[in-house]
Amino acid sequence: MNSKNINWGIIGAGKIASKFASDLITVPNCNLQGIASRSIDKAKNFAQKFNADSAYGHYEDLASDPKIDAIYIATPHSFHKSHTILCLNHKKPVLCEKPFAINLLEVDDMIQRSKENNTLLMEAMWTIFLPHFRYVLELLEKKYFGSIVKLEADFGFHPNYDESSRVFDKSVGGGSLLDIGIYPVFAALSSLGHPENISATAKFFDTGADSECEILFQYKNAEAHLKSTLLEETNTEAIFYCEEGTIKINGRFHEPSTVTLIDKNGNSELKSFNYKTIGYSYEIEHFNQLIRINKTESDIMTFEKSRQLIKTLDTIRNLIGLQYQK
Known part of the structure; x- marks a missing residue:
């Protein structure tokens, strides 16, 4: 099996990013290269805690760093589309936290940009890998x-x-x-x-x-x-x-x-099931291998699964009268 080392970057330095980083450092043949936050101090503290090489106060700086091989997006839901597209435009494989985006239209835009850039994209629905x-x-x-x-x-x-x-x-x-x-x-x-x-x-x-x-x-x-x-x-x-x-x-x-x-x-x-990590390690291992074999879509958490999921959530939101301002 290809064991090329994968250098990860994380956008967002909140609670879920910390959990993800805790598991990332347990996975063989990958490491946390950098962390980006709107607050450079928060990014530096996160980098120090998880022994990352780089901290960035701007997401663009992480996305454009040639040392970064993969990016995990852990920002609030409404920013998933813009942050994903930023990274895809820099040809960086993206693992985007669930929900993939706010609605089907945004998800379709993300998938389209992944295809245009021939760059790996996957929704981080970690449960399906457990x-x-x-x-x-x-x-x-x-x-x-x-x-x-x-x-x-x-x-x-x-x-x-x-x-x-x-x-x-x-x-x-x-x-x-x-x-x-x-x-x-x-x-x-x-x-x-x-x-x-x-x-x-x-x-x-x-x-x-x-x-x-x-x-x-x-x-x-x-x-x-x-x-x-x-x-x-x-x-x-x-x-x-x-x-x-x-x-x-x-x-x-x-x-x-x-x-x-x-x-x-x-x-x-x-x-x-003898778990030894928080559980994010399974999706990380899967994503790493997708990169190593030059895949642009997961065969487990497929684009169609993500589309069906957000489409169903859109239907439920319409039924309960929940609309987001865009």
Whole structure:
């Protein structure tokens, strides 16, 4: 296997960038070359913490640095398109944090620019690369317990209300749906495909960002009950009720977790996956290898998967009356 070293840059120096960097330095044959932030002091502190060679106070400086082989974008949702295109125009492979962008139009623009520049682009939907999630998808595909009858998936936590926080700021795509509701939606699309019908209701903060969203996907022979909320802690599980048993991804299902198999007689078996990292290492390894073999699109997190995901989120937003100013 090609083991060429990959020098990474990160745009954005927040919480998720720190988690990503923590895992990046555990992955063989790659390193954190540079970090860019609007605050040069923040970038320097981040670089020092993770032993990066370079810190930049302007994103353009990182994107144009010839030493950088790949860029991870960890800025708020509303900036994903512009930052992605900046990097792609410099022929830099981009791993862009989810959601890929604010809407399908933006995602299509990003994909088009990737193709025009013949440069790798992938949405950082890390869940699809995690061994426990892939294990469950394989069981479901093989109909281990028969066909799925119902899926229940939720993601909820209760942050302190702060209108200045990205999570509550509608102008940058804040709210429960794009931030955490994307995971239950992705679980349904990955296991059941696109639904025949979607219905949704929501609650809102004073900022206009959605505080909670309840979604129903209806299929010919199954239903998916999905929920995202910033008003309470939830179990954050994905439970697949099948004809002959139940497959449960225990909380928190979107990150490294365990799986419980329960047969029709109530016998249960717990499956563990011996995780040693936060979980970002799996998508990093995949992306590194895509670069090494000169791929411009992932065969796992494909452009079409990203398009279907954001298209579904657009539909839900329309149903609950959530619009972003662009």
